[in-house]
Amino acid sequence: MNTYRFTFRDATLDFLPSGALHWPDEGLLCVSDLHLGRSERYARRAGALLPPYEARETLTRLQADIDATAATTVICLGDSFDDDAAAAGLDEPVALWIARLMAGRRWVWIEGNHDPGPVELGGTHRDALTLGPLTFRHIATADAVGEVSGHYHPKARIAGRARPCLLADRQRLILPAYGTYTGGLRSTDPALTALMAADARAVLTGPRPVPIPMPR
């Protein structure tokens, strides 16, 4: 797999083409903003009936990343479900699939703004988790150091194509959304330019992750 390897607060990390973050020394895989159940939530709220395949598509990619990295710990960085009702209403094949992925490894659900409550799928539920030099939480905080978060769905444009991306500076990482039906927020948005240091990089997802200076 073509990964982008970099050092962050003394941890050696790999950013994967899919948008997942791998920490080989800890056997840890981190993904953010899966938004499982999004199509069901749209339908429930009398919106459009989207193709109901996004959970399988997301889980197919997650399964591939877990298999490729042989991760023993998986952290889902919040907004794993589009809302609490979506978590409760997962159809059976999807719920079973998640259970299979969770079996035999440590699994941490970080709370997000879409899914504040604990889910009934097992695993550990936390609002944040600190491991060595890194702290995992859903939404970035102003003065954090060594923080890994998600929430913003950052994306950046290069050569005329916008792609989801990782934002990285010396203090923090912001992961792209991993879920299939997730829009993105340009890295040029004030919400992101205010958070990230002037020398921040954006690493674009794609066949081979591509680092560029963060467009701002």
Place this chain on the structure above:
Amino acid sequence: MTALPPEIDSWFAAKGWHPHPHQLEMLARGGDPATLLVAPTGGGKTLAGFLPTLVELTENPRKGLHTLYISPLKALAADMRRNLTGPIAEMGLPIRVEDRSGDTTQARKKAQRADPPEILLTTPESLALLLSYEDAPRVFANLERVVVDEVHALAESKRGDQLMLCLARLQTLRPDLRRVGLSATVEDPPALSRFFMAGGCPVLTADPGPDPDIAMLTTTAPPPWSGGGAAYAIPDVLEEVKKHKTTLIFHNTRAQAEIFFHNLWLANDEGLPIGIHHGSLALDQRKKVEAAMVAGDLRAIVCTGTLDLGLDWGDVDLVVQVGAPKNVKRLVQRIGRANHRYNAPSRALLVPANRWEVIECQAALEAVLARDLDGDPRGPGPRDVLCQHILIAACSAPFDADALFAEVTRAGPYAALTRAQFDECLDFVATGGYALRAYDRWQRLKQRADGLWQLRDPRATQLIRMNIGTIQDTDTLKVRMRQNRKQLGEVEEGFAASLTPGDTFLIGGRIVRFESLKEMFVDVSHDRGRKPKIAVFAGSKFATSTQLSERILRLIHRVDLTALPAHTREWIGLQREVSHLPQAGRILVESFPHYGRAQTVIYGFAGRGAMQTLGLLLTRRMEEAGLGPLGFVATDYATLIWGLHPVEEPAFLFSRQDLVDALEGWLSENALMKRSFKAVANIAGLTPRNFPGTRASGRQATFSSAILYDTLRKYDPNHLLLDITREEAMRGLIDFGRIEEMLDRTDARVDHVITDRVTPFAAPLFLEAGRVPVEGAGREALIQAEAEALMREAGLA
């Protein structure tokens, strides 16, 4: 002959006017269920359409909506209100006329529903919206007549299909409703009447008037080999403007109109008042130009298709068409804009932008004089529009599927719709129509115990009403001056994203400097004296029609070429000597080295879209054959492919089965397919464009329709929307029909000419813009290279 009531008769007399024969004939047919009137521009069509209404309301005054007038342009509806209220007041008739469009205030709209005027002027979208309300049966309870203006234009887009569905709805509400269609000159009036009314209706053809006075502009400088700007002709066009009262200067794209206008200003030493008008300009800018035009303050207007329709532009005495007209019918309609008077010849000049267009212009003007119009037959009514119509029906009231199906097939475009197709659309609207039946609990439509279908959640009506319509704007951003926030117009989002601060571009004829992209605005400042980058507007690139392409092929084979200017005659002669002249019955392929690459030119004369698709298909075949194609460029006539190795024996490229197979494989990943899907998904209601709340927040909540497309292809490849998308792309952007037509006409007979240098006909292709790199590993390499450069520049590498 029907006599006019005295009020109307004396009004005509007071004006010194006489009704045209076809106007009186329309009055005589006033009681017929449907009539299509075909008359040239300036033939008094609209009065012909309204005369029966005025007579009926004069003889039997009454309250309530009597006549609905529908035009494709908001401005036309408003203009019509002014044009009608004047005479109605002068005749002293007790008739209220109002217009209704997206620009009408909410309060006004409400009042119109509560107490409709006798004559309501509106657009297809506003009518669809009116029909989505529960009170539609009451609003239209007394409707007697519908007048549809510019039927020929509506028939070319999905707006027409939607309108025909709405007319079928109205006819259900009012079985005795009479309809009148007004159309400019078209190639096949009976076919248009079958669009207008299932089974067709009587056509009344007005006297087409005298032949137009049309010629190619003689210029001091010869046109360039390639390009579309026609800058070489500026001094000569300016001379013509001086000789005439008012000149309309038509262009095929907005970008070309902008550049031409800019150059015209630079050459306009006498400071003649000249304006510009196109669809990307801010509304008040356009209105200003329109007002100046009507007041006779302008000597010329540089414009695009936005001035093709309807509005009476006063004293236009010359039409200039810059660039090849591509399509004879549209040219005839444009020419009619000059001398907006019945039975007066229109004067028009064609300005070819390059050598190929000299030939095309000559072929087109011969076709105009022969009254030989072109046009492609319409396909069946698109099913995404039907899906939206089912949603609209559900908004207004619970419906019976059998009754709705029967009603839909009474609309011309859907006359051949099968029940199975209808049921598939209904299933899509109700359940999503997925192989995985995921939405049993959350269906959009539910069937009640009595068999009627209704919305599961009545709150859905708001979202549906906000998204009525079939017009697909590309995503655009407003351009405004940074200092005073004055809006100038719009540019495509993709173009805006490509700008860096300091870049300059043309908009509304002035050069502006890009400052920043804020929220939904492109902030710019004035900039003088620099060479602008060009705004990439959405302006459509038409393909040269089949009939016109045939004429061109016949023209170049003529023994006597004196109709063409000397420079073009010599060029054609040289091509005959060095290579072959392309023929209708054979595909000419030329191979020669140039720029260190193996060059292959295919003369297919199938129109730009098809030649572009052919480029994609052939480079794929060449890739498989190990020829290392690197890129291609397509025009209406030819495709030029460059690569590492020459094509030795081109016949293998044109096997129909191979092309079809390549198309199938290549379709899945194609950007054109995704673009078609986006429109289909919007119209069918899968991905609403507008959300309650602000536009920006709505946009952030959306995700790319390309993801939905990929997901569907992977998990549900037989889904209805993919089927609609394929059907549409084959006809539209991909235009595979024209490739098949080329294969039929040539039977894949190939003439292969191998030379050691560029041939005369191939030379312009090397200057053509719009080169397409062959996708794949190349794209990733490009991204990597640019990223590395950026990192180095930032000192991060």
